Every structure is written in C-alpha cells, then in structure tokens.
Amino acid sequence: xxxxxxxxxxxxxxxxxxxxxxxxxxxxxxxxxxxxxxxxxxxxxxxxxxxxxxxxxxxxxxxxxxxxxxxxxxxxxxxxxxxxxxxxxxxxxxxxxxxxxxxxxxxxxxxxxxxxxxxxxxxxxxxxxxxxxxxxxxxxxxxx
Numbered sequence: 001x002x003x004x005x006x007x008x009x010x011x012x013x014x015x016x017x018x019x020x021x022x023x024x025x026x027x028x029x030x031x032x033x034x035x036x037x038x039x040x041x042x043x044x045x046x047x048x049x050x051x052x053x054x055x056x057x058x059x060x061x062x063x064x065x066x067x068x069x070x071x072x073x074x075x076x077x078x079x080x081x082x083x084x085x086x087x088x089x090x091x092x093x094x095x096x097x098x099x100x101x102x103x104x105x106x107x108x109x110x111x112x113x114x115x116x117x118x119x120x121x122x123x124x125x126x127x128x129x130x131x132x133x134x135x136x137x138x139x140x141x142x143x144x
Contacts, residue, residue: 003027007070010079013051023058036065071097082109
C-alpha cells in the first residue's frame, strides 16, 4: 500500500522532524523550502545541516523550492515562521491546491498587526479546505 501524500512547508527543525517521522511511517513526503540553494543541498546530502544534522532523510522525502509541487498532496502542513505564514499561504493559493487537501497549521503564534491565529489566516486564504491545527501537550490534531 502506498501511504498518503504529505507536503510540509518549512525546512527548519520542526518541518524536517515531521517529514522524517511521516516518511518513516510510509507517507510520500514533499518538503518545501523557500531557498533553492539550501533545498538543493539538503536534497543532495539527504541531511539538513542547520537542523537535525545527524538525521539521514529517508528516500521517500522529496525536496522542492516550488510550491506548485505541493499542490497534489492529501495534507499540506504549514511549518513556517508565523511572520511569513500569510505570504506562503497566498503563494500556495495561487498554485491552486485541491479543495480536498487538508491544511494543517503547525505554526505557533499570532499574526502581528491583526492578532489572528494561524488557522484563521489559512481559513481566509482557503475557505473551501478543511483546516486543522497541531496543538496541545500531546500534539493532538484539532479541526479548526
């Protein structure tokens, strides 16, 4: 059986850790980063030298700096800093992900200036998608 297709937006420590965990669980993972050179380096070495350098990335993690590569995923996890979540969400929306794709906010914090939660920003940008939030001490997934 082929696992679900998951896209993770953010190649920091948290995004890399989620990618490795879901890949080890059998998912086909696309890990997106905004810096093409950094993404190419991680892809070639199969390691993220700035975060979790000692962890080898499984073969079922594909790396990209093109948000359109994430649009066929069943689940898209936002693991970006809160200050850029709206910008990344807007760019992803312009790439037209499916309305069936579940969007998961793994980003903590609120938006400066509006005070909005990350899930509220995603709801604004993707009114036809299911929005979920990874939260709580046991990392429960809640539908927003």
